[in-house]
Amino acid sequence: MAGPHTSIVVTGGAGFIGSSLVRHWLKHESERVIHVDKLTYAGLRLSLEEALDHPRHVLVEGDVADARLMADVLRDYRPAAIIHLAAETHVDRSIDQPPRFVHANVLGTCTLLDQATNYWRQLNSAERSAFRFVLASTDEVFGSAEADERFDAQSPLAPNSPYAASKAAGEHLARAFFHTYGLPVVTLNPTNNYGPRQMPEKLIPRMIVAAWRCQPLPVYGDGLQQRDWLHVEDCCTAIRTVLRRGAAGRRYLAGADQIFSNLSVVERICRLLDERLDDGNSRRTLVRHVADRPGHDRRYAVDSRSLRDLGWSPAVSFDAGLPGTVDWYLQNLDWIAAAEESLGRRGA
Template identity: 55%
Template sequence: MAIGRILVTGGAGFIGSALVRQLIAQTGAQVCNVDKLTYAGNLASLAEARHSPRHQFHQADICDRPAMETIFRTFRPEAVMHLAAESHVDRSIDGPADFIQTNVVGTFTLLDVATAYWRGLDAAEQRSFRFHHVSTDEVFGSLGADGSFDETTAYDPRSPYSATKAASDHLVRAWHHTHGLPVVLTNCSNNYGPYHFPEKLIPLTILKAIAGEALPVYGDGSNVRDWLHVDDHARALRLVVEQGRIGETYCVGGNAERTNLQVVEAICDVLDRLLPRSDGASYCEQIRFVTDRPGHDFRYAIDASKLARELGWQPQESFASGIANTVAWYLANEGWWRSVKDGSYQGERLGLAHA
């Protein structure tokens, strides 16, 4: 099903901007991009998509009902892809109120407005309409050494961030079952790639390494994540909104489990090749183990076999290729990350849960 008019929330963020860039470059869709432009939103991340006649941008808060009603009424979307969210665990520890407001209240507001809009469509338009809610594997809690999350895994959120995302997932399903709103959901593993805000592990490590600073690794570095390149994720999102079954959830993972220490070491190895230190030593010598994050989940892993089986999706990037091109992108795009670091975030430690 080709979708002609797509409303993307959070489209100036990391995953949202990757999705918008793909929609503009690889489809004929009209895209209405709604983003509040908080610290993590950046219009520079939209690159050439921002200047396309098929892209329109609105700086607006998804909690602002009148603004959302106006956008739905004037743009008349055939699908909503809802990515707007506060997303960093450490920030949720320090300040959970923003997460509750955006992730819970904002999703409720968007659902309520979308439902009223959907009810006003004719029968054919109602059948083709989709509300795609984009979520995280963190809602499932923490795994031990074995097993993986899939669409049947019980929810067990452990941080303020994951609790608010779990709440938003439940709201979306409730609106489907109670009001009939045609929804699809996705839960993804950790994303990485170009245009990633540098509070997250991979970009933070790259930028600290080239600045000659210590590379902080939480605890003993043994916590495990499944890494998914953001462009692979965007391809999955497009497939799900176009072909996913109504009311269904699809897990999206990169088949790339790594410990945090392995991730940092892989970045160091790439930098050793692309930008050798002047003293000839490895960037690994800058690694320092620091006090662990409070309540740090041990391991996440995604079983994406349903997505592969039903929609034919597979990640195109291996972790080795993805991390190499990500490091290369940051080395080649200092203007983008320098402007980010000159703003609200300077690479300081977050999420220490100080009273």
Template identity: 50%
Template sequence: MRILVTGGCGFIGSALVLHLVQDLGHDVLTLDALTYAANPLSLAPLKGDERHRFAEGDICDADRVGALFEEFRPQAVMHLAAESHVDRSITGPAAFIRTNVVGTQVMLEAARAHHGRLAGAEKECFRFLHVSTDEVYGSLPPGGFFTEESRYDPRSPYSASKAASDHLARAWHETYGLPVLVTNCSNNYGPRHFPEKLIPLMILNALEGRNLPVYGDGQNERDWIHVEDHARGLVAVLERGRVGETYLLGGRAVRNNLDVVRTLCAIFDRLRPEAGPHERLITFVTDRPGHDRRYAIDPTKAEAELGWRPTRSFEQALEDTVRWYLDNAGWWQPIREGRYAGERLGLTG
């Protein structure tokens, strides 16, 4: 297939693009604006691979997006481009509204125009997969789980902007007949994760002997899914999902933040015992505004309908993630040292 992936230089996007090209042999066009959290190095394994093309561009640029649709003629779109950090959305919400809401509308309109030009089997097979987050559902009570029927209740500018984009995607399906699928996922972890998020931040701080800041009392619970399990799930939805449906993808690995950090400390105590004990670095800091207490996904629908399920053990995959960061300083050091902005590293086209 010819698949257009937006946000393909980001954390989840790069895992998806690598899976699509290297494992499945699809032809992929990656569209990415290369903002601060996008790292071209994440797609370095595809350099010289004729099955992959890269286009730098903003999903809010309707002319650029429309031209890429006409040139590449995708058979599917997997839309991941988004601003995604809650803390940044609190201090600067405008960028989240622009990218997540306006950008999604631009992508949907371009896909609708493209779909209208198709005929026969090409038109029948075209899909637009909109990738979202479980944060749109708000906070769960203890022991609760999100399902596809959960009520939307976003609590931050980030989650509100993603909720709006979900509604737009469904509206374009209902109003215009665009063959849309929607996914909502739990917290991702794994290689190539920008180090402002919890797990990579803790890994790099522990490696450098810095404090490990934990919000509030550390009891906020999250369901964790390995990014490569998520990538497989997205492909399963694209290939086998029912048009117009939503599928929740979770890892069945609910942990509170403090337990995650303590698990990381135990891993570092084994791998770098000379610098331990690492729990001494844990520091509790003032909680952020609107910090949801619990997210957890029930992925039964995706498992039953699509034959997909998470395969990674959280503790083992977390150790594998730590080892990846220890072995790949060339990926993260430029970010930590502030030298990263503006690098393109040959991903042109």
């Protein structure tokens, strides 16, 4: 199906998950990757490194909410699929600036769905039925899970933060484009990702960087909020799986069943840094409980059975993935400097 000259369009490929996905695709698949990114504070050229010069990678700098640009990209590159990752993603920023999230995550997604539909209608019938629009949503669209609850594909959307609401709106639009126009959309709701090249404003890299410097480690509230941690490489295989085998109009949830409280994750990071730096510090003592995030969800947990039925399973345990992640940041101090510069200069 995928020939050497076939293309896929990936949006948001200079971000955390996107930069792993672009690499992953170039390594494991044969298509050209046409990558559209606005290069906001969260999108770093440095995150793409060797992929930037790869002969099957094209970076188009621009906004997914720019209808003309997206129409041109689809017409010029004729992709067999679109993987839509581009978004504003930091919950704290969504609390400060909700309209920015509506622009990227609602208007941006709607514009891309609209242009994708125009493009898809002009394909021949074999191309139309093979085409997929993969929307990256999140487990946060379901709101907070009860102690024994796991969200599944039938769970109602009940977002609690402006970020989650903007992602839920994107999901509703994707569903409507499937039902109204037949656009073959597949939605993936992954849990919290972790791994290399995640902006140090998100929990795990933020704590690694602060603990490395022996700075205070601010933990929201009691720190007992639970998250299911999915390694970014496992998220990439989940995206590949739903693109190749997912049914149009369906939603798939991806979690690793590695559910830990934020506080216990921070404590693990402290131990890993104490061992690695061996400087006599006990970084656990740097934890400071600070005022909780407004509307903070207590627990996320998902049932990934429908994705596992497609042959996917996570390969990286948290016990292996977290030390690997800590090591990656310690070995990539130039990347941390670039990310912090971007956060300070463009993220403010």
